[in-house]
Amino acid sequence: MKRIIYLLFAVLCTSYASAQITKDDVSKYINEQNAPIQKAREAKDYKKLEGICNGMIKTFESYPQNIKEEADSYIGELYYNLACCQSCQKKKKLAVASFVKATEHQWVSYAHAVRDHDLDNIRKEKQFISTMYKIRGEGDYSYILKQGGGYVVKADSSLPQFTYLAPNDSNLVRIRQHFNLDSVAGSGNEISKIKNLLHWAHNVVRHDGASPSPESKNAIDLVNICKKENRGINCRMMAMMLNECYLAMGFKSRYVVCLPKKYINDCHVINAVYSNTLNKWIWIDPTFEAYVTDNKGTMLGIAEVRERLLSGAPLHLNDDANWNNKQKETQAEYLDFYMTKNLYRLECAVRNEYNTETKVNGKPLPAYISLDPSTTPESKSEKRIVTNNDKYFWQCPEE
Structure with missing residues (x-):
């Protein structure tokens, strides 16, 4: 029942x-x-x-x-x-x-x-x-995921380049100083810093999926409005907030919209952060304070998690994954069910910057790239490009 x-x-x-x-x-x-x-x-x-x-x-x-x-x-x-x-x-x-x-x-x-x-x-x-x-x-989300078409692996110079705002941008410097992110990240190695920033973001605001998105969507304003109105923010806002903090600390980062094949009741938004140590993108979810590893404890990226869900290879959710420090997340519910549903299509902004989705006079909203396994040719519009080229979608930031 x-x-x-x-x-x-x-x-x-x-x-x-x-x-x-x-x-x-x-x-x-x-x-x-x-x-x-x-x-x-x-x-x-x-x-x-x-x-x-x-x-x-x-x-x-x-x-x-x-x-x-x-x-x-x-x-x-x-x-x-x-x-x-x-x-x-x-x-x-x-x-x-x-x-x-x-x-x-x-x-x-x-x-x-x-x-x-x-x-x-x-x-x-x-x-x-x-x-x-x-x-x-x-x-049957596992069945749906397995029925999706394969990706195309090829170079394509016609597709736009993902960009990442440099940490010396004045707005990112302000975020870094405002939240004292150097202290938050700590003095450990790269992975330790990425995890510490995740834990901080999860705890600095609470998640509320029904909460409307504020007009101003930068990290400082999002945290301030939560404190002022004693409210939470939805998963998209949490991922955008953390994204700016990662960029401010010099990490290449995106917020990734994870979508089912057919939108029924919800989707989910998490972060992908590029690890120079591991030479790949890794999965970071501020809503559930979650990341995913293999059986050796190595952190995995969204593409790797998706592939392992398809193949049945081992996956491990961190033990302290939770919702609002009230409810523990289990691997069965979070990975095998919820995220299996939401990993059919993926979407990212082309420009990863400050105030990405805040409507400011004279500032155009970014275009988005959708990775869809059921799409054969690339389809392009002014605000959305749909591709099934996963090599392009998950390219190294320096490429």
């Missing part, structure tokens, strides 16, 4: 003055269900849970069409939990029907369904098997 998350969707953050029901009505209704659902879950009272899920589905189905459409994936999650309740009670036909309904309402978490023991009683049912096969192409 999947725990229902009682957060309001974007739809509930919008006023529906012209509808019969308001966002406050929906919020109140959801909050009213928290206690009885939690109580039934703890008691494993599946009959009670079934009744609550059915009731919530009927209520959502009675809402205006605009609310139902925006909350479709939430309704799908309700149907999924309903299927689990019914499966646990051995109501096989009802459970299969509810599971099918869940997939019809955008619920496609194939990997979760595979390992959810609440569904064990219906796994041999023909319609369940056929439905699982149907959603595999959207929800």
Whole structure:
């Protein structure tokens, strides 16, 4: 069974003055269900849970069409939990029907369904098997990653050069001094400094995926607004903040948008930092204070992690990886599921600089390079170039 998350969707953050029901009505209704659902879950009272899920589905189905459409994936999650309740009670036909309904309402978490023991009683049912096969192409992220086309390895001078702002830039010097980054990085070796900056970024602000991006997106302003408003920032802002700090300390660094083949509910943004010691890009994730190594403890890059997920070669997530110092990240959830989903396509800004995505008069926003294994020829527009040339995408900064 999947725990229902009682957060309001974007739809509930919008006023529906012209509808019969308001966002406050929906919020109140959801909050009213928290206690009885939690109580039934703890008691494993599946009959009670079934009744609550059915009731919530009927209520959502009675809402205006605009609310139902925006909350479709939430309704799908309700149907999924309903299927689990019914499966646990051995109501096989009802459970299969509810599971099918869940997939019809955008619920496609194939990997979760595979390992959810609440569904064990219906796994041999023909319609369940056929439905699982149907959603595999959207929800089996390891399968999707392996089905992606191969990369092209060739030189291509027509593609733009990635650039990295020099650490003596006045804005980067200000960041270095403002945060006392020399002290943060420490006096150890290169890898030690990279890790210390990661730990600092993870702790200086908290992650909040629902937090809107501020207008000013440089490192100093991002940290200041978090302190002033007692708020967090999303993963993109965290990676951009850390990116400027790495650049300020003389590291070549990018923030990398990691995307699924089909955008369903989210993506993730991390950093790639070039290590001169290892002569390669390495994986750095400030949201989860995470990096990845091989079985000898050598840090790996995004391309290496992706390849090892495809081949089954050993991967190790650092033991202290966590979310907001509250929840430990496991390799199964972070690498085998979450990042397997989000490593199909990768995207970076061509220019890696100060205030990369802040709208400033006279300063054009950067173009982006997307690495997509399903793309054969390069496609180019003013703001986005799509390529399947991984040699170009992961080129050494000095090339």
